[in-house]
Amino acid sequence: MTAATLSVPGVSLSRAIHAEWIKLRSVRSTTVALLLSVIVLIGVGLIAASSMAEPLATGTLETDGPPFQPTTATGATLGGVPFAQLLIGALGVLYVSVEYSTGMIRATFSAVPRRLPVLWAKCIVFAGVVFALMLVSTLVAFFAGSAFLAAYDIAPSLSDPGVLRAVVAAPVYLTGVGVMAIALAALMRSTALAVSVVSFVVFLLDSLVGMLLPGEIADVITPYLPSTAGKAFMSEVQVDGVLSPLPGFLVFCAYLVVLVGFAAYALHRRDA
């Protein structure tokens, strides 16, 4: 803060952002969990790249695995994304829901009675931190994973078609999951409920739709699920039954806009 900002009192978005940044960095369990998501993203990516190198090179990869199982070399290095998203989702939920469970929210809203700056600030701070961390982690996972794949001569390169997009898309997707978690937590105000819903939506929903609904209905619905839409722009190649990258990205963004919109409406209207 500069002397100029101190002299003029008042709530502003930048001050709300500053406050939420202090909140994020001042709780040890949050920083530990963020580090853990970095470790998971890199670690699982390396394990996937090393274990899948041979089947990928020899074309003996089983193709009927769960939806989160990678099917390409680049995909293998990004194999940590489905697991990191669970941590990011839980963290995003806690960033909001802990304020409700501790009663801190009433102090927060007494300081910012218009409330919406708090929601925007939480989204911006969390998205910024998650994107920065996940971008670096994804690049580490990609290059380190490629080293394993290079032994089989199938190492992807950022200059290959779609690979750069896939590598940038992974942190974008994870950031989106974090924002989705914040919105759901603001809507539900319960840690357990919001964590369950986020995990279910990003991790299980696509498998369940495929398993429980009749094939032709599932084929119509599946591409528009948040996780499948994410897969559409995170994959360097066009996958069957998945939208192409741009529509996939737009569908994913539409979910975020709608959820954050509902959260903003609820926050504005409900008693704290």
Place this chain on the structure above:
Amino acid sequence: MIEVTNLKKRYGDTLAVDSLTFTVRPGIVTGFLGPNGSGKSTTMRLILGLDEPTEGVALINGRRAREHPAPLREIGALLEAKAAHPGRSAFNHLLCLAATNGIAKRRVHHVLELVGLQDVARQRAGTFSLGMSQRLGIASALLGDPSTVVLDEPVNGLDPEGIVWIRELLKGLAAEGRTVFLSSHLMSELAETAEHVIVIGQGRLIADEPVDTLIRSVSETRLRVLVRTPDPVRLCNLIQRAGVTITRRHDGDVLEIEGVPAAKIGDEAALNGIPLHELRTEQASLEEAFMQLTSGAVEFRTPLTVGRAS
């Protein structure tokens, strides 16, 4: 200054706050009194803009809470003691609240010293005792150097030393010209601190007057005379009649008499040669005055509304 006009708040079928109108003036400590569940906390949340009133309006210095550009500089509140993230240090808890309103870091240090938490500022709030948490809550209420301070049951969990400390603090804040609004369900607690008292029961306004006036008005309707005499039986027979209640205390030589003024008892005793060792009028205690005021409201309570703590 807090101005509440025709304030109503409905939760489902329950009218938690019912047509409240009152003003809390600067320069004095105003008590906000009511039994548990009478709507005190709800009213405070409505004033702070945390809950939206069903009807009516609550203004702080002429504006609603959310219309103030820097709310912490207008009104500071302590609503519940354990309202900080247990994993965050006291200093960071105050720092993030200060940041929202553009309050300087040195002010955070200042309020921590003011409430005596400077030595534990870097400790996590989760390690604090209830008394320390209350002090942290008071520190956050004073963060913006506000002209109005609202505290919900601030002495809960404080040791006697802490209670004296907070009384002096609140009186000091009022003496500086601030508006101090303090809730309690115990009148004796407010008697030491508040000059003026607003009493509610069942969400409705029961009294809005100086503490002295409240006690006096109740005392007039409920005079009690204490008489110590070696001959209580004769005195009893002398003044016993309809509308008079006599209770014997201790070993029987002290009588509590209601319904007859002290002068009349003294005259009767002198006329009949009954020696009196003590004759005095006892003022109704604050708690009695309060019980009497709110008893009407309490009688109408249904189990459903009792269960709904505010």
